[in-house]
Amino acid sequence: FFLIGCFMFKISLNADVLNLKEIVISPTKTPHLLKEVPVSITVMDEEDIESINVIETSDILLHIPGLYIAKYGSYMSSSSIYLRGLYATHALLMQDGRPMNLASSGTPVIETINPLNIEKVEVIRGPFSALYGANAVSGVINIIKKSPPIESKEAFLDISFGSFDTWKIDGVFGAPVGKNNKSGVLIGAEYISTNGHRDNSDAEKCSFDVRYEKNFYDKNRFWFSLGYSSIDSGSPGEKPSPASSNRTPTQLTFGNDEVSSLKDNTDESLVFLDSEFKLGAIKIKGYANIR
Numbered sequence: 001f002f003l004i005g006c007f008m009f010k011i012s013l014n015a016d017v018l019n020l021k022e023i024v025i026s027p028t029k030t031p032h033l034l035k036e037v038p039v040s041i042t043v044m045d046e047e048d049i050e051s052i053n054v055i056e057t058s059d060i061l062l063h064i065p066g067l068y069i070a071k072y073g074s075y076m077s078s079s080s081i082y083l084r085g086l087y088a089t090h091a092l093l094m095q096d097g098r099p100m101n102l103a104s105s106g107t108p109v110i111e112t113i114n115p116l117n118i119e120k121v122e123v124i125r126g127p128f129s130a131l132y133g134a135n136a137v138s139g140v141i142n143i144i145k146k147s148p149p150i151e152s153k154e155a156f157l158d159i160s161f162g163s164f165d166t167w168k169i170d171g172v173f174g175a176p177v178g179k180n181n182k183s184g185v186l187i188g189a190e191y192i193s194t195n196g197h198r199d200n201s202d203a204e205k206c207s208f209d210v211r212y213e214k215n216f217y218d219k220n221r222f223w224f225s226l227g228y229s230s231i232d233s234g235s236p237g238e239k240p241s242p243a244s245s246n247r248t249p250t251q252l253t254f255g256n257d258e259v260s261s262l263k264d265n266t267d268e269s270l271v272f273l274d275s276e277f278k279l280g281a282i283k284i285k286g287y288a289n290i291r
Contacts, residue, residue: 148184
């Protein structure tokens with residue numbers, strides 16, 4: 001994918017920004033200073049993410065040491081996450097603590113996450129199955145979404161276009177709700193379309209999500225998120241050997257000189273509901289993934 005044009009518009013009226021770079025949640029499920037957590041962890045906050053060229057969410061993880069991503073196509077195609085060299089099913093991917101691994105195969109699905117909605121990424125390496133379950137053998141990747149603004153409106157629009165008839169329209173809008181500066185809503189939407197740089201590498205993505213948050217009684221809060229994402233992308237596979245005698249039967253039957261498959265396709269859709277209620281030391285969290 002080669003990006004040849006980009007327009008971005010941002011409106012922000014916030015006066016103060018609280019830097020939480022050194023506070024992490026994933027290693028213990030409770031907030032701790034990074035220096036107090038005796039694990040191997042990498043944290044990328046919003047400033048770090050803005051300093052790199054992020055087209056899709058997997059681009060952020062490419063900057064994490066010890067983490068490798070294998071893509072099975074081009075832009076927005078399926079990918080596998082390998083942490084510390086173990087299988088993709090051994091890495092647990094979460095968004096705000098909600099598991100993103102497929103129940104059928106155990107592999108994490110990162111393509112459905114909108115990169116504009118990300119506030120911070122925490123990656124902890126090592127076995128954490130005692131805390132998070134079977135998938136957390138090689139580590140945990142927790143992608144934390146932005147909270148809605150409660151003092152002033154915010155808007156961000158990213159329009160990108162490139163070769164192979166590639167278009168990307170990505171936007172986020174947030175605003176306070178009420179007059180007490182304690183509630184807010186954040187809405188995000190994304191549309192991507194490309195013909196791909198080779199056969200069977202076309203892709204199309206549509207996503208939408210909304211998050212409402214209410215703060216009350218000092219540091220207590222309630223929030224819920226509702227969203228939908230759909231991705232339809234080709235899976236061309238690797239380029240076959242120039243010699244036909246060295247190609248697999250599948251490549252000979254379903255591919256050509258450029259791709260291993262002209263037929264394989266990934267059609268992934270997700271509807272999710274995520275909520276959390278915190279009152280003092282009590283925290284209640286619920287979520288649902290409908291695929």
